[in-house]
Amino acid sequence: MTAFVEVTRLGRSFDVSKPWLNRVIERLPRRRLVAVSDVSFQIEEGAVYALVGESGSGKSTIGRMLAGLMTPSEGAVRVAGSDLHADSGARKTARIQMIFQDPYASLNPRWRVRRIICEPMVVTGGETEGLAERLLEQVGLSAEDADKFPHEFSGGQRQRICIARALAANPRLIICDEPTSALDVSVQAQVLNLMSDLRDELGLTYMFISHDLTVVRHMADRIGVLYLGRLMEEATPAQLFTRPRHPYTQMLLAAAPLIDGRTRDIDLPRGEVPDPISPPPGCAFNPRCPFAVELCRKQRPELRDVDGVRVACHLAEQIGTPPAP
Amino acid sequence: MTPPVLSVRNLVVAIPSRAGVSRPVNNISYDIAQGEILGVVGESGAGKSMAGNAVIGLLDRPAHIASGEVWLNGRRIDNLGPEELRRIRGRQIGMVFQDPLTSLNPLLRIGDQLTETIREHLPMTAAQARDRAVAALEEVGIPAAAERLNSYPHEFSGGMRQRVVIALALCAEPSLVIADEPTTALDVSVQAQIIALLKRLCRDRGTAVMLVTHDMGVIAEAADRVAVMYAGRLAELGPVRSVINTPRHPYADGLMGAMPSLAVGQRRLRQIPGAMPRPMNIPSGCAFSPRCPRAADKCRIDPPPTLGDDPKGRAACWFPMEHPA
Amino acid sequence: MIRRFEAFWQSDFGWKFRHSPMAILSALITVLLVGAAVLAPLIAPYNPFDSSSLNLMNGFSAPMVPNAFTGDVFLLGTDDQGRDVFSTILYGLRVSLFVGVLAVLFGLVLGVTLGLIAGYAGGRVDGFIMRVADIQLTFPAILVAMLIFGIAKGIIAPQYRDQMAIWVLIIAIGLSDWVPFARVVRGATMVEKNRDYVQAARLIGRKPMAIMVLHILPNVLNPILVIATISLALAIIAEATLSFLGVGAPPTQPSLGTLIRIGQTFLFSGEWWILLFPAATLLALALAVNSLGDWLRDALNPRLK
Numbered sequence: 001m002t003a004f005v006e007v008t009r010l011g012r013s014f015d016v017s018k019p020w021l022n023r024v025i026e027r028l029p030r031r032r033l034v035a036v037s038d039v040s041f042q043i044e045e046g047a048v049y050a051l052v053g054e055s056g057s058g059k060s061t062i063g064r065m066l067a068g069l070m071t072p073s074e075g076a077v078r079v080a081g082s083d084l085h086a087d088s089g090a091r092k093t094a095r096i097q098m099i100f101q102d103p104y105a106s107l108n109p110r111w112r113v114r115r116i117i118c119e120p121m122v123v124t125g126g127e128t129e130g131l132a133e134r135l136l137e138q139v140g141l142s143a144e145d146a147d148k149f150p151h152e153f154s155g156g157q158r159q160r161i162c163i164a165r166a167l168a169a170n171p172r173l174i175i176c177d178e179p180t181s182a183l184d185v186s187v188q189a190q191v192l193n194l195m196s197d198l199r200d201e202l203g204l205t206y207m208f209i210s211h212d213l214t215v216v217r218h219m220a221d222r223i224g225v226l227y228l229g230r231l232m233e234e235a236t237p238a239q240l241f242t243r244p245r246h247p248y249t250q251m252l253l254a255a256a257p258l259i260d261g262r263t264r265d266i267d268l269p270r271g272e273v274p275d276p277i278s279p280p281p282g283c284a285f286n287p288r289c290p291f292a293v294e295l296c297r298k299q300r301p302e303l304r305d306v307d308g309v310r311v312a313c314h315l316a317e318q319i320g321t322p323p324a325p
Numbered sequence: 326m327t328p329p330v331l332s333v334r335n336l337v338v339a340i341p342s343r344a345g346v347s348r349p350v351n352n353i354s355y356d357i358a359q360g361e362i363l364g365v366v367g368e369s370g371a372g373k374s375m376a377g378n379a380v381i382g383l384l385d386r387p388a389h390i391a392s393g394e395v396w397l398n399g400r401r402i403d404n405l406g407p408e409e410l411r412r413i414r415g416r417q418i419g420m421v422f423q424d425p426l427t428s429l430n431p432l433l434r435i436g437d438q439l440t441e442t443i444r445e446h447l448p449m450t451a452a453q454a455r456d457r458a459v460a461a462l463e464e465v466g467i468p469a470a471a472e473r474l475n476s477y478p479h480e481f482s483g484g485m486r487q488r489v490v491i492a493l494a495l496c497a498e499p500s501l502v503i504a505d506e507p508t509t510a511l512d513v514s515v516q517a518q519i520i521a522l523l524k525r526l527c528r529d530r531g532t533a534v535m536l537v538t539h540d541m542g543v544i545a546e547a548a549d550r551v552a553v554m555y556a557g558r559l560a561e562l563g564p565v566r567s568v569i570n571t572p573r574h575p576y577a578d579g580l581m582g583a584m585p586s587l588a589v590g591q592r593r594l595r596q597i598p599g600a601m602p603r604p605m606n607i608p609s610g611c612a613f614s615p616r617c618p619r620a621a622d623k624c625r626i627d628p629p630p631t632l633g634d635d636p637k638g639r640a641a642c643w644f645p646m647e648h649p650a
Numbered sequence: 651m652i653r654r655f656e657a658f659w660q661s662d663f664g665w666k667f668r669h670s671p672m673a674i675l676s677a678l679i680t681v682l683l684v685g686a687a688v689l690a691p692l693i694a695p696y697n698p699f700d701s702s703s704l705n706l707m708n709g710f711s712a713p714m715v716p717n718a719f720t721g722d723v724f725l726l727g728t729d730d731q732g733r734d735v736f737s738t739i740l741y742g743l744r745v746s747l748f749v750g751v752l753a754v755l756f757g758l759v760l761g762v763t764l765g766l767i768a769g770y771a772g773g774r775v776d777g778f779i780m781r782v783a784d785i786q787l788t789f790p791a792i793l794v795a796m797l798i799f800g801i802a803k804g805i806i807a808p809q810y811r812d813q814m815a816i817w818v819l820i821i822a823i824g825l826s827d828w829v830p831f832a833r834v835v836r837g838a839t840m841v842e843k844n845r846d847y848v849q850a851a852r853l854i855g856r857k858p859m860a861i862m863v864l865h866i867l868p869n870v871l872n873p874i875l876v877i878a879t880i881s882l883a884l885a886i887i888a889e890a891t892l893s894f895l896g897v898g899a900p901p902t903q904p905s906l907g908t909l910i911r912i913g914q915t916f917l918f919s920g921e922w923w924i925l926l927f928p929a930a931t932l933l934a935l936a937l938a939v940n941s942l943g944d945w946l947r948d949a950l951n952p953r954l955k
Contacts, residue, residue: 054513184368185541190597256517257540257546258542269518
């Protein structure tokens with residue numbers, strides 16, 4: 001039995017060289033940005049898999065590759081048993097949809113809501129009569145909204161319209177790329193609740209991309225922590241939040257502002273995310289890691305199983321800190 | 326008892342337009358004492374940024390202060406001319422904005438920007454100002470400060486740039502700093518560093534801080550007291566721990582319930598129905614009444630008691646929530 | 651129809667229009683001149699191209715002065731052949747506007763198509779199209795038009811030349827002004843194609859052609875109206891210049907430029923009206939259309955709001 005989504009050794013690099021004339025005149029080498037490298041994970045059908053990371057972690061790039069909007073440079077994505085980028089029919093059977101971060105950019109401003117929502121059905125040649133109205137009500141808007149334009153809605157309502165459009169394609173997997181980070185807290189709660197409800201009703205599988213640990217903790221069944229394009233740790237929320245194994249995860253948890261008012265006397269994170277064009281040798285996190293030893297600067301740690309948690313750290317056994325509360 | 330550094334009384338900001346006059350800031354009063362950090366929190370459209378800009382006289386026409394008073398160190402400043410206000414900004418009020426790139430001139434070396442600001446406000450020779458600039462950069466944790474004086478803003482990383490902005494805001498030793506979303510553009514790990522820095526500097530110097538943000542987590546980490554804004558008015562004002570743990574205003578209560586971090590183990594987040602009203606059509610009576618689970622007829626007719634009239638009153642609400650001890 | 655006009659009048663755009671005397675004046679002049687051109691056969695007191703109605707005795711009548719031989723009075727005088735200048739201007743206006751509007755439409759369709767393709771495809775296609783645009787820009791528009799005109803003259807048989815002259819003119823002017831359209835559309839397309847709604851359309855399985863036409867095109871059209879209006883003024887002047895140089899509208903279908911060319915030969919012999927009135931009409935038309943375009947640009951620019 002294989003998982004619904006299988007990502008194996010996925011990698012993607014971008015050519016960020018200057019134009020060739022500049023390279024010739026200024027004697028610059030070609031430069032490649034490795035956005036994602038050697039990422040493998042699986043998503044069970046009906047589960048919520050979350051990827052967290054800071055800027056430059058490659059989380060959106062992975063999302064786009066999973067959606068089929070971008071082809072990987074290495075590795076493969078198999079959804080429901082077929083290779084998404086090799087089989088031409090795979091995208092149809094996989095039925096993947098996406099919800100984007102910016103609700104102001106993800107709806108065509110010149111189209112009425114009805115046309116936006118029905119577009120997936122129009123393309124596949126299905127019945128669109130009453131579809132927009134039904135879906136609008138399903139996402140908590142009213143049927144009359146179908147004749148309005150996107151600019152007549154608030155950010156939260158637009159995100160609901162995006163969800164309705166995704167549902168129109170009758171999806172099995174929805175990639176959610178920071179779906180609530182542009183929304184206010186009270187609206188975020190509405191959208192997250194809606195997404196949970198739809199998952200229960202329709203048996204959807206979510207791939208959830210976010211930088212917000214609290215949202216991820218609330219939504220996910222399994223969490224992958226990314227840093228500079230590599231998977232650092234992968235665990236269930238319970239494991240990750242009670243006993244983070246990787247020093248980077250520990251740092252992220254310590255740095256996230258918590259509102260429950262525990263006074264925390266922790267070391268502040270050191271430094272910032274390095275330039276992904278020239279990542280440090282060895283473990284990508286070693287310059288900021290308080291535990292780094294010589295080995296970390298020389299050899300890149302592989303992702304391996306430590307007490308049921310997948311973690312990429314040479315010292316995972318030694319530094320699994322006792323539970324933070 | 327020392328008088329407050331900043332005292333705002335019944336401030337109203339009005340924007341006249343063809344369709345009528347909107348009041349994005351409507352009758353708010355608060356004080357900030359020496360060394361205190363007041364968090365101003367609200368969702369988009371609550372008027373929080375406008376409240377900060379009104380204090381420093383940075384309202385874009387046609388927005389203007391329609392009534393109310395702003396007192397800085399016992400001097401009334403809301404009725405000053407643009408020239409006097411300009412002298413107060415920088416000397417007595419420092420400013421930190423969300424995007425460090427817009428607050429720094431990209432064409433000037435940061436050393437020149439710092440010395441220029443220092444000499445503008447303090448009687449110093451070029452050499453003295455330079456020493457002071459180096460000291461300011463060292464204080465905000467920029468390594469090799471003397472050399473970095475010759476760098477341009479784009480040569481710094483995001484976090485370092487925001488440190489430079491803070492150095493710039495504090496170099497003339499102002500008594501009040503207004504920080505508008507200072508960490509929103511930054512990664513979580515860097516955000517923690519910047520909050521800690523801001524807190525340390527203000528505690529050491531006794532600077533009063535008005536911290537405007539949408540992020541309750543940042544407020545919880547940094548602020549002493551918090552003002553919750555809704556539709557241009559203050560909904561609740563009180564010590565940060567009390568407001569978070571025992572909110573009195575139903576809106577503040579809803580906001581806390583909507584935070585995913587407090588709802589761990591809960592399947593659904595508590596959500597506030599509806600959305601913030603647009604500034605042109607604020608409901609009569611209490612602005613929150615259409616969304617409020619506790620609203621009675623009185624709430625829809627009479628505006629709730631204004632905060633500040635009663636020193637014990639924490640919430641602008643006819644029926645504040647009681648929390649059993 | 652009335653409701654839609656009402657809605658327009660009450661909108662922000664309508665409000666700005668009502669509060670700009672410049673816009674109202676330009677629009678008024680434009681509407682007046684365009685109306686006069688369209689209705690020329692109804693308004694014109696004479697048909698200047700009906701040789702049977704011409705009376706050579708009426709030649710060189712001064713404006714509003716009764717002719718010495720026939721006693722006829724002409725509003726704006728007559729030319730050497732006795733043609734009523736007012737009527738020739740109305741018909742000339744017709745030709746000028748016809749050529750101008752069609753030339754701009756041709757340039758618009760060409761420019762928008764190429765710009766859309768360049769912006770969406772990117773890479774080499776983009777490089778090629780934009781280099782062609784760069785080369786095009788290094789030639790003055792008039793030169794390009796004259797070149798095309800010369801080529802056409804070589805290809806087309808002499809007996810068709812007069813008939814084809816107008817169409818050659820349209821293509822020549824149109825080909826010389828597609829570049830601004832292409833540039834603006836290309837830039838806007840490059841922004842729009844990275845927006846999430848385009849990604850969502852790709853995800854649904856829309857083909858590139860459908861994405862370009864259905865999704866991107868409606869969102870890059872706003873600046874086109876402004877460029878088209880300003881181009882129209884330029885095209886009218888270009889047409890006049892070509893006709894003045896003798897490579898434009900034939901004397902059998904004179905445009906304002908042709909009239910000016912004819913008129914200038916009489917300037918120093920004292921018959922000033924044959925030149926002055928067509929020239930003034932051209933000036934008014936170009937100025938009105940141009941300032942309308944300028945105003946549109948300001949009114950539609952969100953950054954100036």
